[in-house]
Amino acid sequence: MTRKAQVLASVLALTVSMTALAACSSNNKNNGASPGGSQSPSGSASADAGSSGGKDTITALLPPVSSGFQDRFEQISKDFNAKYPNLTLKIEPASWEDMTQKLDTQVNAGSPPDIAFIGSDGISKYLQQGMLMDITDAVDSNTYDDFDQAPIAYMKKGEGLYGFPAYMEVHALGGNRQFLEDAGIDWKKVQKEGWTFDEFREAIHKGVVKDGDVTKRYGFVFANSGVTSRDYLNILIKNAGMPSAFTTDLKYAYTSKNFLEVLKDVRLLIDDGSMPKELGSIDAGKRWNMFLTGQTMITGKGLATFENSANKNNEKIDANDGSAVKGSIKVDYIVLPVPTFLGQPPMSSTVVDGYVTFRGKKEPTPEHKANIVKAAYFLASGQVAATTNNELFAAHITQSGRKAAESMTVNRNPDNVAAVETLLSHASPARPDIPVELGAKSIKLEDEVIIPKMQALLANEIKPEDMYEAVKAAAIKTFGEDGVVKD
Amino acid sequence: MALYRKHNGRRSARTVRNAAIVLVLLLFAAATLFPIYFMIISSFGDPVEAAAMSYSLWPDKVSFASYKFFMDFSPHSLRWIGNSAIVAASVMITNVVFASLAGYAFSRVRFKGRSVLFSMLLVAMMVPYQVTQVPLYILIVNTFQIQNTYGALILPGVVTVYNIFLAKQFMSTIPGEILECAKVEGCNQLQIYFRIVLPLSKTVLAVMAILTFMDSWNTFFWPFLVTNTMDMQTIQVGLKNFRFANTTYFSPMMAGATISALPMFVLFFSLQKYFLEGVTVGAVKG
């Protein structure tokens, strides 16, 4: 009995070690042949079988782009299936912050979904992994021409097209109309003509309200906690002659003297007392709360959809049922441009997000590719796009979307609509020419040097010059003496 | 509890001592409980966006609208709780059974390679999951192809090294003489395990059960990775769906968090007698 058990035990132990070995070799050798070639096992299988018109499943990983977006998933899938009876669109919902992690894990494992909704700035990251699908040859000219040229350029890298854009938004600022007028600021003029840093500095200083030593209201509050400090610096330096991290001849731009000037100005606004000295740890929720409760005159970053949030809160204050933000006041949300620095032209920080197309380990068949394009286009145009963009107060960027939106009404301040149009007219252009490796290096430099130093600058622990020197040193180390701007 | 003097006949001294202890414990409890308190009072707020967070110490009004909102938010709200219960209960049972067996073997049974094997187990625990999660994902999704099943949710947690280690440490305090006696009386290891070790380990197994259940119940990322339809999600994954583009439905999220904490209270109070009545050798022998 004991002997038997002993044999059994050693067999078990052997099995265990074999499994460990087998499992590990399968990982290393079978890379190409692993069954999960394309994310949807069913999808890829049927695609392989598929002659055109064959059954196919397309998977999409989608965040809550707008408030009602995820509620409509079932309807979207149904409508898609009605239009293409042989195709099934399988949508996985995920929240914003989690979906990147899920997508990244899937990409690392070599089995991403066919379509994922991400920011266009993520394209180079996934392209470098070789996991994006160039759909240039699968898109006909009718489909392509439905999109406005500026946004779709953001979905390109080099010669390739890697999906369709959903919207193009500008990162602007938002002001409280009453407070702006109290401070004597002609916001209509600013909306039309913009403002320089000096004008801006003076304006927000006038917005400060103090009670003795305690600041009751700041002139300007920008969310800067954690990684959002990236946004703050980015929208500023675009207006200081640095629309992108690289110049047109692909030299790293943030070693320019203008960069240092912007950093000095960042400190100035805090030292003036116009912005809180704790700026570095104010997050997006906090600053919106401060805006609605009248603790700041201007806030950032501002998206068009904030007007909607402010309007909703106003209605709740009117209804007086205790559901409005505690201590909030009625606010007319005014879209404001970011000030310009050193006489440079205004350049709106632009965000293009969209439906990006992925591939698995196996080369996708032309049929599957065509089907993915159909699904991505279905999501990015017409009725689906029109509804979503209207919920976001975002401009429509497809002809079909505009047409579908004609019958829908949106309650927006016409001045704001015009202001956003103006901002969009000097949107920072797409830069498909920046090579993927260069882009990746600059992102890493930003994360490991610029953002940490920016946090220290905001906390008044280092001087603007220190930060500038740190960035410059890191840039020269990364891109070489000849790879950076010298002026 | 004979660690403390019994103060026989001096009741007042005992009362004073215990009152002082309770005071210290209460102070620390206040600090510990504050976040929970905040979670619960916030859950009674209205289902509005995050900026509406009131940051006040007292609830302005008590409304169950957020609970209703949570239930209505998705037709799967209840199913999420059910899924979590299935997964957590399975993981709890397999861990209590197999980790205690292994813990006993590692602490009390002599066999070749015991310490090497145990060291291997521990070392694997030291590699951060951020790195092991991709190979694990490849194994479950690409190789086994069991994504979106209970198997994918349960299997990776079947036996954790943490629990084996926990069982081993507790079982190493069982006096060796009792085990020796049993051997002399002709018990084999299985009998020793069931007749002596298991009864003596009730306390630690109860602790293991509750900690494992809770851990599994609170896990977010793995279930999030391997499920891709709403009906297979667990409560933690479902809760995260409350977080929208630029806003969070704050009160319903807190309501969901409160609801999701409830099963843990139930489990705690149903297992409490095992925590409270420690089993000592004396008790068993007698």
Added chain:
Amino acid sequence: MAITQTVSSGKKRRIRGDGAWGYAFIAVALLGYALFTAYPVISAFFISFQEYKPLGSEYVGFDNYSATFRDPLFWKSIRNTIVYTILTVPVALALSFAIAILILPLKKRLQTTFKAIYYLPVVASGVAMSVVWLWIFDPLPAGIFNRLISIVGAPNQNWLGASGTAMFSLVIMAWLSSHGASIIIYLAALLGVDESYYEAADLDGATFLQKLWHIVIPFLKPTTLFLLVTGVIGSFQVFQNAYLMTGGGPDNATTMVGLLIFNNAFKYFEYGKAAAQSLVLALLIAGISMFQFKFLGKDVEY
């Protein structure tokens, strides 16, 4: 590394033939371990020598390791992690021990209540907790800690936003939350102390402190060792607090190794480098654990 077993060697002969039982008892655990723990770890080991790409990795030898050792941020994060561990783990252990001891003399009903109270924070979801803690550390005068310190006249602090206080804030957070599990485990161990030991000590006229020192602490050694080793492992891998509360800032003052590894694996897709850093980290923890076992593992039996 195994805990020294003082089931003395003289008895070894009699336990012969138990080997098979040993293997049978650990079979399931080992199988689960091999598949779901060892296999991913071995994969990570191979990946650490590659420039990992999902479509075909390239063997790069020790490049990932040498890059890791040359990276000043890696060393800074190791330093942060060690500081964090030293400040949190022993304190949390001492607190849990003290509370477990204090709960003991109370009436059963009170005991249950307190156990439940200390256990509670563990059940609440991490997201909910982080919201509360962000409010506690709110940098403006309305924040809870700022209100508290203003009572004693201290100036407003930018808790999470300044290099000087950010790490300390995370440490406070660790002190005040997350010992539910340790307290319960300590209590379970305390309840296992046989009454007869105390009775014997009482006969010798031992004081409370003497009993604590000669009976309780030695008896709890295996438990302490367990909590210490798992505590250090957990602390070295800590990631969520820094990720949710500070994002590693300001100026990388709270960048822990766990966060750095996460960033490398996902943000930058340098998966091979992340694997190399993980294994270096694991080796470091293994070294520390070995030391703990040597130091605390002796004389477990009595």
